Amino acid sequence: MGLSKAMMPVPDPHPDVFDVEWPLRVADVDREGRLKFDAATRHIQDVGSDQLREMGFEETHPLWIVRRTMIDLIEPILFKDMLRMRRWCSGTSNRWCDMRVRIDGRKGGLMESEAFWININRETQGPARISDDFLSGLHRTTDVNRLRWKAYLKAGSREDAEHVREYPVRTSDIDIFDHMNNSVYWSVIEDFLYAHPELMAAPLRVTIEHDLPVALGDRLEIIRHVHPAGSTEQFGADLSDRTVTTLTYAVGDETKAVAAIFPL
Structure with missing residues (x-):
């Protein structure tokens, strides 16, 4: 577990793995033609909405917030390729779940992701119980049914930051x-x-954990810290041999999110 966790392999073939394709377009890539992380995240959101609709729960479970997203860039996926996205559940609890998305390029390239999603009640805006029939569908691809939240990252301070x-x-x-x-x-x-x-x-792993939302008008600052190899035990023993960079998204004294970036 933790930042160095191994993601669940795709259970393929499996009838409950949602499997779709669509083309990689110009707005999705950087100047070198690589599928960008922000574009990949939009695709991960969109394929989640499509799977929710396909499962028949778009009306009963319409609101979800992401608490953590972990993305591995294994090999760049390049412009004009066709994206194959497979999405399935890798862990559940009564109110949240881990959802895996594997993005393959037909011509090569691979990005892996796992996101911790919380089901939200429309009226209270708080975590809501996932219905039993929805859970039974999620359980078809995982035997993890007591998923717990544990933060992997802590905010960095401005005082000792490398850059703000x-x-x-x-x-x-x-x-x-x-x-x-x-x-x-x-x-x-x-x-x-x-x-x-x-x-x-x-290959590169990037993880973002969300604490509080950012609103229009917020003065958002990005606080960067670099933790050299040999000083990174705080992220787990498996990462003590490499440099970990963290980015803290802050508005005043409030931490909005924290990211970690390191080579696999």
């Missing part, structure tokens, strides 16, 4: 729930990787 910068929140970043959409947090990751291309030379 403001990230302007735009009107176009705000979604139907009146806060910054999940995919925009991954645009920050793309900005960081552009300045550190050496990290793209090997």
Whole structure:
């Protein structure tokens, strides 16, 4: 478990793995033609909505928030390829679940992801119980039925940061729930990787944990810390041999999210 956890392999073939394809388009890629993390996150959101509709629970379970998303870039998927996305459940509890999405390029390339999703009650805006019939469908691809939340990351302070910068929140970043959409947090990751291309030379894992929403008008700052190899026991023994970079998304004294970036 923790940041170095092994993701569940795709149970393929399996009738309860949602399996779809669509083309990789120009708005999804960077200047080198690579499927970007923020675009991949939009696809992960969209395929989740499509699976919810396919399962017949779009009306009864319409609201979900993501608490953590972990994405592995194993091999870049390149422009004009066809994306194959397979989505299935890798763990459940009564109110939340882990959902895996594997993104393959038909010509090559691979991104793996796992996200911790919380079912939300429309009226109370708090966690809500997932119906028994919905759970029974999720259980067909996993035997993990006592999934618990445990944060892997802690916020970094401004005082000992390597770098602090403001990230302007735009009107176009705000979604139907009146806060910054999940995919925009991954645009920050793309900005960081552009300045550190050496990290793209090997498979890479990026994890973002969300604490509080970002609203329009917030003065969002990105606080960066670099933890060199040998100083990273805080992230687990498996990561003590590599550098881990963290980005804290903060508005004033409030931590909105924390990201971790390291080579696999």
